[in-house]
Amino acid sequence: MARQAVWMRSPGTRPGALSSPLHCLPPARNTTRRTIAAASLAQTPPSHSTRWRPISVLDDWVAKEARPISLRQLMVFGRSLTEARLISSANYVRTELPTRLAHRLRDIQQLPYAVVSNPHVHAVYELYYNAFDMLRKVKEVKTLDDNDVLCAVIGQTLQAHLPVIPKLAMGILECSELMPARDLDKFMNTILRARISRRVIAEQHLALTETFNSSWYSPGAPLPEGHEFIGEVFLKCQARDVIDRCAKAVCALARSAYGPDVQLPDIQLTGHLDTTFPYILSHLEYIVGELLRNAVQATVERHQRQQQENPSRYATNGLPPPPPPIEITLCEAAQHVIIRVSDQGGGVPHDMMPYLWSFSKGKHSQRLLKNLKKVPRMAATLQELRVDEGSQQKTAPGSDGEHPHGNSLASLSQRPPNLRLGMGLPLSRVYAEYWAGSLELHSLEGYGVDAFLQISKLGNKNEQLTMRASMDAV
Structure with missing residues (x-):
């Protein structure tokens, strides 16, 4: 996500201003605290080289239930931040991350061995196990120094896991003949949704810590007037503005791909244009950007x-x-907002319809595999649509810098139109459903497509998680 990960924004900070530290350590109160955090990372155990591990170490963690959150909870918690709340958040993250990782490790272990042995799937397993092993050993957070150590471990993990999405996608394509497509898609949807959830709670806590240590923030004070963000949550997300930013970015990308003189369709916006709702901006921008790009x-x-x-x-x-x-309609109801994107691009080709929402692509797998190998890293906090202008990179929807936890899909979104990955719609649906929304598509072959994105507008829906290891029935 190419936007500043701060729990609360200082007055005058616009969406897109970024914090700088790569490893997400908050500004240290003194050099001793920074030394403590660095020493903790130096003691991190080396990556395991064994092909497989006993599963008993996961049993206690898999037995725990994940504790889901809602946007409203994040907003309420962040409005008045104190040291006690910061430490409470730290201990929630300290236990929640290894719990959620343990469930996904068990999911991978229960796949057929031929799938687990795939080098891409195995690489993801190694990354997840190493992160689980580090996080479960973090001691209870009792002081701000303890919290700095936790933040260092979280930042290291976020950075290390940037290649997970393309590795999973390549692994699934290569294993498409070893498992039924429905089971592979169930696995992918579960593991990607869980990945989003871990990134959300991790970045929220890093943002909270950064805000608490900011010189402008007064602990315990209410949210200053003029603040529109609490951490990753945009309090007044206006769909019209998101669509405008994404439309400009998509058109700039199209000109760079097809030439500056290409004729582009007019993007017409109608409906309830003043609709606002709380949401995580990068999630919405990714979905809308992908729909407009298509x-x-x-x-x-x-x-x-x-x-x-x-x-x-x-x-x-x-x-x-x-x-x-291209016609975009905004519709606001009591509980939700619907965004309809209608085009006359000829519809979805008939041979692609069976694979529209699937990560397994049948006869198209080899072509997509070649394309995926050109996209080595994708962040899970998705801010799509970057445009290369000479040696300068500009982040298109509404950002002007790099995300502190890694490059937010720059290589993915700069891909030319012929570099199709087959992931846009399935991944967009995962993001839509994460906050209890939905994404549907109706194709009229030979004419065009109508896509319907539904968003819960009250922020009171919990994240949609698989509460225990999900593959028991497979």
């Missing part, structure tokens, strides 16, 4: 094909007409 790409490519096939029909006064517009 719509613009399909519309441009279909329009170009039509002009090449019948130039006289698609020309007026010697000039080609613009492509048909």
